[in-house]
Amino acid sequence: MKKRFLSGMALAGAAAFALTACSSDGGDTGSSDAASGDGGGGGGDTIVVGFAQTGSESGWRSANTESMKTAFSEDNGFELVFNAADNDTAAQIAAVRGFINQGVDAIVIAPIVEDGWDDVLTEAADAGIPVILEDRTVSASEDLYAAWIGLDFEEEGVKAGEWAAEMYGDEETKMVVLEGTTGSAPANDRATGFDAAIEGTMIEKIDSQTGDFTRDGGKSVMEGFIQNYGVDNIDLVYAHNDDMALGAIEAIEAAGAVPGEDIKIISIDAVHDGMQALVDGKINYIVECNPLLGDLVAAAVTGVINGDDVEAVQYVEDLAFDQAAAEAALPDRKY
Numbered sequence: 090m091k092k093r094f095l096s097g098m099a100l101a102g103a104a105a106f107a108l109t110a111c112s113s114d115g116g117d118t119g120s121s122d123a124a125s126g127d128g129g130g131g132g133g134d135t136i137v138v139g140f141a142q143t144g145s146e147s148g149w150r151s152a153n154t155e156s157m158k159t160a161f162s163e164d165n166g167f168e169l170v171f172n173a174a175d176n177d178t179a180a181q182i183a184a185v186r187g188f189i190n191q192g193v194d195a196i197v198i199a200p201i202v203e204d205g206w207d208d209v210l211t212e213a214a215d216a217g218i219p220v221i222l223e224d225r226t227v228s229a230s231e232d233l234y235a236a237w238i239g240l241d242f243e244e245e246g247v248k249a250g251e252w253a254a255e256m257y258g259d260e261e262t263k264m265v266v267l268e269g270t271t272g273s274a275p276a277n278d279r280a281t282g283f284d285a286a287i288e289g290t291m292i293e294k295i296d297s298q299t300g301d302f303t304r305d306g307g308k309s310v311m312e313g314f315i316q317n318y319g320v321d322n323i324d325l326v327y328a329h330n331d332d333m334a335l336g337a338i339e340a341i342e343a344a345g346a347v348p349g350e351d352i353k354i355i356s357i358d359a360v361h362d363g364m365q366a367l368v369d370g371k372i373n374y375i376v377e378c379n380p381l382l383g384d385l386v387a388a389a390v391t392g393v394i395n396g397d398d399v400e401a402v403q404y405v406e407d408l409a410f411d412q413a414a415a416e417a418a419l420p421d422r423k424y
């Protein structure tokens with residue numbers, strides 16, 4: 090797939106486009122006939138959008154939900170039918186089926202896992218309802234959805250791994266990994282990118298288990314690692330998100346060790362709590378994963394419904410932070 094990277098400037102531009110596109114119908118918030126599927130955003134009516142969110146597993150997810158709800162507001166010409174599936178794939182697919190039966194104008198999905206989407210995406214296509222993916226990818230054919238907007242998870246893993254290789258790669262380093270949700274695109278791709286970047290270094294992965302992207306999951310998996318290997322035999326934690334890193338910090342402190350010193354920590358997301366832990370020296374490096382995708386997704390939905398030429402693959406660029414960079418960035422962080 091062709092990659093289109095969007096910088097902060099482009100994001101601002103897209104936001105302006107989204108607002109213009111949606112206010113051209115006067116921001117009509119009158120009710121549309123969802124049951125008949127006659128929302129017809131292209132004709133100037135309210136656009137009825139079903140959004141199937143993963144759940145509320147992390148700080149990143151809360152920021153993403155907030156961004157989507159703000160972008161798909163009534164003032165912007167949308168009626169949002171929101172569903173959060175609590176990280177349950179069957180429930181998320183059932184929610185999408187519900188949107189199809191309801192006859193919404195468009196469906197947006199943040200897919201929990203990559204596999205298993207072919208049938209329901211085909212049903213949406215047969216019903217003539219365009220699907221736009223946000224955040225995570227699927228393994229189903231690209232013909233089954235109109236656009237995908239999100240982050241380059243593999244590149245995030247590469248950035249994290251390159252920093253680890255530079256800082257710790259020349260000395261014997263025993264690493265444990267806190268994986269995201271099994272089968273999800275970020276868990277798969279962040280592992281692939283990181284592993285490639287540390288190849289040939291002295292960093293040894295001694296264990297890797299899922300903490301499901303949650304703080305509690307990260308804490309209990311880290312407690313298990315400490316119990317199995319001993320706190321003195323773990324040098325580095327690579328956490329697939331900040332929430333799991335924050336849970337690991339609690340487990341490390343409870344075991345009487347100092348996170349960021351005795352055990353180094355690298356994570357991904359750069360949400361406020363994670364950045365504060367980096368500033369406090371408890372996390373050593375964070376690669377960003379930008380959750381503020383709402384305006385871009387809303388612009389894509391409007392474009393698809395209006396029959397415009399919408400870029401099929403839209404990557405949003407991520408930054409990375411060491412302690413000094415986090416200190417400088419934290420006061421202005423939006424999430």
Ligand code: AHR
Pocket residue numbers: 146147148149150224225275302329330331332357358378
């Ligand atoms: O898909 C993005 C990932 O999902 C974020 O990194 C994680 O925090 C969230 O749960």
